[in-house]
Amino acid sequence: MNGPLEYWDSLFRDLDPETMDFSRSLPASALPGFCDRYLKKGDRVLDLGCGGGRNAAYLAGRGFQICGVDIAQGAVEFCIKRLAQHQLSGVFRQGTLDSIPFADNEFAAVVCIASLDHVTLESARESIDEIRRVLSGNGVLLLTFDPPDTDEDQIDDAEILPDGTLKFVSGDQKGMLFRRYSDREITDLVGEKNIISFDHSGNGGRTVVCR
Numbered sequence: 001m002n003g004p005l006e007y008w009d010s011l012f013r014d015l016d017p018e019t020m021d022f023s024r025s026l027p028a029s030a031l032p033g034f035c036d037r038y039l040k041k042g043d044r045v046l047d048l049g050c051g052g053g054r055n056a057a058y059l060a061g062r063g064f065q066i067c068g069v070d071i072a073q074g075a076v077e078f079c080i081k082r083l084a085q086h087q088l089s090g091v092f093r094q095g096t097l098d099s100i101p102f103a104d105n106e107f108a109a110v111v112c113i114a115s116l117d118h119v120t121l122e123s124a125r126e127s128i129d130e131i132r133r134v135l136s137g138n139g140v141l142l143l144t145f146d147p148p149d150t151d152e153d154q155i156d157d158a159e160i161l162p163d164g165t166l167k168f169v170s171g172d173q174k175g176m177l178f179r180r181y182s183d184r185e186i187t188d189l190v191g192e193k194n195i196i197s198f199d200h201s202g203n204g205g206r207t208v209v210c211r
């Protein structure tokens, strides 16, 4: 069966941080400013959908207590090795956006970079509830979303699920989910009253900071 888990697992399974050049592995562009504005040294931060750890490594390097979660066990192992290689510490666990393996009120911030795009709308709603469960009372959430026309050239490889999410059924991205959020859907997802800032990048990406 080729579902999202198999797709993401296959991306990370064979990567070895020892043989990789991280000199051009930059954090998400919104992250430095988010840290300056909302975080203080030592804060506990969750990188949700941590992938290869570019954001987790940056956050750990800035002195935050970093935890990471990813659906792909390979990504979790990669991050553990990557941070250790750079004498950084962090706690990484396999889990999903809508079932986060950490306790209530644990984090001053959650960053979820280019990851909510990869679940269905129902799962995205559950994920926002889960994120709020693990955030402390005045905790803050950084979300980024890819441009809605991402992967336009490969659309023929996807079927459209009833909620509008694309599911790739052939080609290189077989098994991957991708949801093209409109600004309105993002606003509704997090709740308008909770939004602190909503920014558009030049390429159509969206960055949201909210409670």
Ligand SMILES: C[S@@+](CC[C@H](N)C(=O)[O-])C[C@H]1O[C@@H](n2cnc3c(N)ncnc32)[C@H](O)[C@@H]1O
Binding pocket: 004, 008, 009, 028, 048, 049, 050, 051, 052, 053, 054, 055, 069, 070, 071, 072, 075, 095, 096, 097, 098, 112, 113, 114, 115, 118, 119
């Ligand atoms: C586009 S990558 C972004 C990775 C990382 N945040 C970054 O900025 O480099 C999306 C990540 O989300 C993870 N992911 C996809 N679906 C997920 C889910 N349901 N739960 C947790 N992680 C998921 C993937 O394994 C992948 O690492």
